[in-house]
Amino acid sequence: MAEQTVLIVDDEPDIRELLEITLGRMGLETVAVGTLESARSALAERGYHLCLTDMRLPDGDGLDLVDHINRDYPGTPVAVITAHGNMDAAVKALKSGAFDFVAKPVELEDLRSLVTQALRLEPAGEHRASDTGTRLIGQSPAIETLRTRIAKVARSQAPVVISGESGSGKELVARLIHEQGPRAERPFVPVNCGAIPRELMESEFFGHRRGAFTGANSDRDGLFAAAHGGTLFLDEVVELPPDMQVKLLRAIQEKRIRPVGATSEQPIDARIVCATHADLEQAVRDGRFREDLFYRIHVIALRVPPLRERGGDIATIADHIVGRLAEEYQAGAVTLTQDAFEALAAYPFPGNVRELENILERALTLVDGNRISAEDLQLAPGGGGGGATNGMPAGDISEPSSHATPTAATSIDDQIEDNQRRLLTESLERNRWNRTASAQELGLTYRQLRYRLKKLGID
Numbered sequence: 532m533a534e535q536t537v538l539i540v541d542d543e544p545d546i547r548e549l550l551e552i553t554l555g556r557m558g559l560e561t562v563a564v565g566t567l568e569s570a571r572s573a574l575a576e577r578g579y580h581l582c583l584t585d586m587r588l589p590d591g592d593g594l595d596l597v598d599h600i601n602r603d604y605p606g607t608p609v610a611v612i613t614a615h616g617n618m619d620a621a622v623k624a625l626k627s628g629a630f631d632f633v634a635k636p637v638e639l640e641d642l643r644s645l646v647t648q649a650l651r652l653e654p655a656g657e658h659r660a661s662d663t664g665t666r667l668i669g670q671s672p673a674i675e676t677l678r679t680r681i682a683k684v685a686r687s688q689a690p691v692v693i694s695g696e697s698g699s700g701k702e703l704v705a706r707l708i709h710e711q712g713p714r715a716e717r718p719f720v721p722v723n724c725g726a727i728p729r730e731l732m733e734s735e736f737f738g739h740r741r742g743a744f745t746g747a748n749s750d751r752d753g754l755f756a757a758a759h760g761g762t763l764f765l766d767e768v769v770e771l772p773p774d775m776q777v778k779l780l781r782a783i784q785e786k787r788i789r790p791v792g793a794t795s796e797q798p799i800d801a802r803i804v805c806a807t808h809a810d811l812e813q814a815v816r817d818g819r820f821r822e823d824l825f826y827r828i829h830v831i832a833l834r835v836p837p838l839r840e841r842g843g844d845i846a847t848i849a850d851h852i853v854g855r856l857a858e859e860y861q862a863g864a865v866t867l868t869q870d871a872f873e874a875l876a877a878y879p880f881p882g883n884v885r886e887l888e889n890i891l892e893r894a895l896t897l898v899d900g901n902r903i904s905a906e907d908l909q910l911a912p913g914g915g916g917g918g919a920t921n922g923m924p925a926g927d928i929s930e931p932s933s934h935a936t937p938t939a940a941t942s943i944d945d946q947i948e949d950n951q952r953r954l955l956t957e958s959l960e961r962n963r964w965n966r967t968a969s970a971q972e973l974g975l976t977y978r979q980l981r982y983r984l985k986k987l988g989i990d
Contacts, residue, residue: 541584701766753788
């Protein structure tokens with residue numbers, strides 16, 4: 532394999548020497564120059580696997596070089612070296628297309644991590660095949676544009692904010708960015724910011740040391756440590772309370788965290804990808820979200836289109852989901868009738884892809900035979916809910932009264948689920964966990980039994 536070469540652009544001889552020595556010890560060939568003009572000449576003479584450039588050069592701005600490389604040498608990632616604390620310059624560079632940044636005085640561990648990540652990038656236009664089996668399905672213009680943007684964003688380490696309605700696939704987009712980038716072999720750690728109790732939030736994110744608080748009986752790593760080398764996906768980031776927003780901002784800027792009860796900080800290396808269904812800019816205007824954190828995470832913005840904007844993709848997605856569910860439920864070949872496709876095309880899908888999946892799973896469970904018709908879909912007029920309550924089949928005894936108050940409905944739903952869970956578990960125990968026998972005993976098809984077991988979390 533040919534030796535990988537890095538172009539170093541900095542007008543300070545000491546910095547150039549430090550970078551050359553460090554990269555040389557990593558087995559890399561280096562070419563070091565001190566001006567923008569000499570950097571352009573060096574780029575014209577040969578190819579490079581990475582360019583490291585200072586932001587301030589005697590004859591120009593490092594951003595000019597970032598623009599030049601992105602335009603004329605798009606296969607070469609470029610990282611910038613910024614003055615300590617100058618986050619505005621770093622963010623500006625990332626928005627301009629820089630792969631990443633490192634601040635002066637250069638921490639060698641941070642530098643080596645950045646270089647390693649950059650050299651893992653696939654050539655422009657190519658990306659790793661995902662092993663998750665999940666993909667953005669469809670050929671609508673909206674999804675083609677999103678797919679192209681994902682491939683481009685994956686070649687950067689810049690923070691990303693993914694916006695879109697609930698159920699539209701924001702986490703899938705985040706996973707694809709991770710899988711197509713240089714961190715693909717490292718962890719992808721998703722967390723719903725609205726699901727963590729406020730009093731546990733700092734410990735969950737940063738970890739804690741034994742004895743830090745009552746119940747801290749041992750050291751525990753947090754989410755940042757779990758995502759080290761990979762990607763930390765913060766879903767519904769707008770739900771973070773103000774004090775946690777301050778701590779998150781510092782962690783992102785300094786690339787350091789201090790576990791609760793610790794006396795020293797530890798370095799972190801995680802790409803931050805956030806998602807929200809809310810208007811983050813409006814949250815800033817309302818004072819619910821810090822403006823400085825907004826500008827730090829909102830370097831790259833991606834919008835996931837709702838299902839109703841994806842036209843003919845609905846039929847393709849429906850076919851894919853039914854095929855996957857049929858395999859999961861061992862139902863053989865299951866197809867949708869023409870009137871089912873027409874009904875889906877006319878439905879607004881307020882719950883987006885997640886709602887489509889729930890509708891099809893319910894239909895597959897209840898249908899007699901292997902053809903799903905429009906009637907089997909049980910679509911609610913005008914959308915919203917898809918004709919099911921709590922993920923159970925429409926018309927099931929679990930459906931609560933529409934006149935119940937939210938609190939009462941929740942209580943009734945919980946009781947019904949507890950009763951169903953008890954009945955199913957008792958039947959399975961009587962039949963020594965033979966699902967076929969339990970289905971016959973309960974008057975259910977095997978599909979219906981599996982559906983209920985899945986929804987109720989019975990394994």
